[in-house]
Amino acid sequence: MGILRTLFQAGIVAVALTAAGCGQKTKDLVDEAKMRLIAKDYEGALAKYDEALKSDPKSFDALWGKAQALGNHGAFAQEQALLEQILADEGLAKKYGANVKEALDRSYRTAATNLPKEAEGFLTKAIARNPDSPAKSQLATYYIETGDKAVKAGKFADAKAAFDKVAPLDVGKARKRYAADQADLAGFLDFKGKFQSDVDQKRPEFEKAGQFDAANGRFVVTATAEAAGAPKDDGFEASAEKAAVAAARNALSDIAWKLHGQPRADQNPLPFDDTDITVDQKGWAKANKVYEVKASAPVDAVTFQVYRLRNPRAAEAPAPAKAEPAKAEPAAK
Helix, strand or coil: CHHHHHHHHHHHHHHHHHHHHHHHHHHHHHHHHHHHHHCCCHHHHHHHHHHHHHHCCCCHHHHHHHHHHHHHCCCHHHHHHHHHHHHHCHHHHHHHHHHHHHHHHHHHHHHHHHCHHHHHHHHHHHHHHCCCCCHHHHHHHHHHHHHHHHHHCCCHHHHHHHHHCCCCCCCCHHHHHHHHHHHHHHHHHHHHHHHHHHHHHHHHHHHHCCCEECCCCEEEEEEEEECCCCCCCCCHHHHHHHHHHHHHHHHHHHHHHHHHCCCCCCCCCCCCCHHHCEEEEEEEEECCCEEEEEEEEEHHHHHHHHHHHHCHHHHCCCCCCCCCCCCCCCCCC
């Protein structure tokens, strides 16, 4: 029995010595890999890291070192795979998880900066792993820049699709507002291009009624309002003019509804911006009794009201105007 016990104990010692030897070998290979990186021998360093991982597939130093080397040389997908491998190991994740998660998030964001064609995928992965990642802001900036480029290229449907993607992101109100406004602008421009044939088809009807000025590209209406009060009252004429302009706004709304091709749903005037309507002529049709104005609005302004009628979300938005882009937040490695 004593001999068996002695042989058994010797076996344990041999295993321990073997493990210690493997650990030292792995450490030496990792150290050599680091030295090769310092010497700018990237391929040689990766080879040594691979040797270390053959010696000990769960070596954190080898996994981490190789991941960092890959990331620093732009091999982001491979870097991320190794970091994911660390996190998939319960023991390694428990000990090193916080630092590795931070490095993985940084890798996704850096990859997005350096590989713009793949940016959306990288940033989406970062957010999926960490909903509080700065990748949210970076992704919003990516969508906004993509939308802006599409607008400049005349690809308005693509631009709207990009701007719309900002809405569900947890980012600042100013950035969301900008994206929403630009989505409405892009949507309108896309609609306008497709709707022009409808305007051209119905234009003769409006020209015959004296409601279209082809030379200036404007819809024209004449409207009247009965004066309220007496000429001696303060603001009597101004009040009458205001009522006539309101009637003109209502007449322009009729035109928009006709272009829309649907019966008018109610008598509420459409929300034309004040700058859209120009009073070209004004005065008393019947002295101190009926005030008359001739007013006009550009085709785009009327078309935008049709766009609003056909798009409920746009109906809640102001007429689109060019907004200043939100400032991008720099991505850090």
